[in-house]
Amino acid sequence: MTRHIPEGLPDRIRHFIDGEFVDSVGGETFDVLDPVSNETYVQAAAGQKADIDRAVAAARRAFTEGSWPRMLPRERSRVLHRIADGVEAQDARLAELETFDTGLPITQALGQARRAAENFRFFADLIVAQADDTYKVPGRQVNYVNRKPIGVAGLITPWNTPFMLESWKLAPALATGNTVVLKPAEFTPLSASLWADIFREAGLPDGVFNLVNGLGEEAGDALVKHPDVPLISFTGESRTGQIIFGNAAPFLKGLSMELGGKSPAVVFADADLDAAVDATIFGVFSLNGERCTAGSRILVERSIYDEFVEKYAAQAKRVVVGDPHDPKTEVGALVHPEHYEKVMSYVEIGKAEGRLVAGGGRPEGFPTGNYVAPTVFADVPKDARIFQEEIFGPVVAITPFDSDAEALELANGVKYGLAAYIWTNDLKRAHNFAQAVEAGMVWLNSNNVRDLRTPFGGVKASGLGHEGGYRSIDFYTDQQAVHITLGAVHNPTFGKQEHHDETDPDDPDPR
Numbered sequence: 001m002t003r004h005i006p007e008g009l010p011d012r013i014r015h016f017i018d019g020e021f022v023d024s025v026g027g028e029t030f031d032v033l034d035p036v037s038n039e040t041y042v043q044a045a046a047g048q049k050a051d052i053d054r055a056v057a058a059a060r061r062a063f064t065e066g067s068w069p070r071m072l073p074r075e076r077s078r079v080l081h082r083i084a085d086g087v088e089a090q091d092a093r094l095a096e097l098e099t100f101d102t103g104l105p106i107t108q109a110l111g112q113a114r115r116a117a118e119n120f121r122f123f124a125d126l127i128v129a130q131a132d133d134t135y136k137v138p139g140r141q142v143n144y145v146n147r148k149p150i151g152v153a154g155l156i157t158p159w160n161t162p163f164m165l166e167s168w169k170l171a172p173a174l175a176t177g178n179t180v181v182l183k184p185a186e187f188t189p190l191s192a193s194l195w196a197d198i199f200r201e202a203g204l205p206d207g208v209f210n211l212v213n214g215l216g217e218e219a220g221d222a223l224v225k226h227p228d229v230p231l232i233s234f235t236g237e238s239r240t241g242q243i244i245f246g247n248a249a250p251f252l253k254g255l256s257m258e259l260g261g262k263s264p265a266v267v268f269a270d271a272d273l274d275a276a277v278d279a280t281i282f283g284v285f286s287l288n289g290e291r292c293t294a295g296s297r298i299l300v301e302r303s304i305y306d307e308f309v310e311k312y313a314a315q316a317k318r319v320v321v322g323d324p325h326d327p328k329t330e331v332g333a334l335v336h337p338e339h340y341e342k343v344m345s346y347v348e349i350g351k352a353e354g355r356l357v358a359g360g361g362r363p364e365g366f367p368t369g370n371y372v373a374p375t376v377f378a379d380v381p382k383d384a385r386i387f388q389e390e391i392f393g394p395v396v397a398i399t400p401f402d403s404d405a406e407a408l409e410l411a412n413g414v415k416y417g418l419a420a421y422i423w424t425n426d427l428k429r430a431h432n433f434a435q436a437v438e439a440g441m442v443w444l445n446s447n448n449v450r451d452l453r454t455p456f457g458g459v460k461a462s463g464l465g466h467e468g469g470y471r472s473i474d475f476y477t478d479q480q481a482v483h484i485t486l487g488a489v490h491n492p493t494f495g496k497q498e499h500h501d502e503t504d505p506d507d508p509d510p511r
């Protein structure tokens, strides 16, 4: 296979601090690989505490002295729309770089680039429509909410759909007038640098956006522990979320966490079987299975179980694995050899835990690169590791059930609670099941199609708090309550009485 290498790759990936591309203060770097050859194609600056200090100082200055937090929402909105224009104008280039760096199929990377633009457009519109609460107490008080940006927001993002997930945090953080330090994932730092030029051309003032590349345990850790960063928005593994939670605790930081998942797709016998097969194939094999909301456990009612498994396995075998840059490719290469090893180890574990009906290893014709054949295990028991643990690759577990109650118990029987997909044409069952399932987001007879206004977030080990629409605005702002007295001052008066006994006989409740 000929390897596609984009033209004009940078000779070094740098940080972007206070309007300038810079190396690490101490000159540290790390290797960046592409997932098709697993060869190092570039060095990236490895941010340390000193680099985070520099970036936070720039962001802090831009917040306390700069124009961005003080602009009218309409002015900020114009800049955000220009950012969206900038992303759209280079969506093909963005997709090419993202595909090269992550191994995501090019058509899906293009969709993600457009979604990134949409995130900016959405928040550009939202902040000009934003109204805050006012409460009247007739004749006595008016109270209003004075919404304010908080300061320097620390944004820490994962490697699956990196550019899109960065936009998800950058857009609301900037829209609300904060300044930011972004720490992208170390497996996939290539596309994040594009923000710098897009932002500059759109008119974002220097120091408002700062980017520090580097490892989680170094740059990420320093950002979480920086006293001048009151907010951390994190997307990544649940285990990392726990570490960040602990490290942020002494500072009582605001935290928003989007974490791992092991989401169920529940298929009842009365469902439209063909639609359910199509959707559940897409649900776990799109984005190479490296998708937090992947429907990686499929629960199927016993009476249609055999038919479902047969159709599903046959279709999974037809999913096109290929060069990520080929528009015909449906599953590309996994992001990194370390992640590939992890996913392959689960494929081996699965062979002892379930019945392999498709895939099961490296696809034929791909001797190198991080390729995994779409892999399907049937008859997977609920205590199996491949049922319980997030694999984050093109691997799915199918399990039969006999009753609604058993389906619910299986669906809820994992530590995660991000998404759930339910396939049934019975209206009552659909709603009762949706309301009982432990998941932050539920789709009924649908794939993962999300309106940007809806809350996004998980329950249990899948997250903390919700973003999406106004909830993101709430996370990135303080809501100060201002109380104004209208009538006479209504004060209980202390300290004007003559001295007398400690207990007042007129006070009915002398506590």
Ligand code: NAD
Pocket (backbone or CB within 6 Å): 156, 157, 158, 159, 160, 165, 183, 184, 185, 186, 214, 215, 216, 217, 219, 220, 221, 224, 235, 236, 237, 238, 240, 241, 243, 244, 257, 258, 259, 260, 261, 291, 292, 293, 390, 392, 418, 458, 462, 463
């Ligand atoms: P990860 O937790 O390994 O890393 C995420 C980010 O955290 C990276 O930038 C990393 O450098 C940084 N990091 C690591 N250790 C850190 C530390 N001690 N302090 C500060 N930062 C640190 O996750 P990943 O492997 O990059 O991403 C895959 C995971 O992300 C999966 O579990 C997936 O489900 C989850 N995810 C969740 C959502 C969601 O919205 N719920 C979306 C996408 C991905």
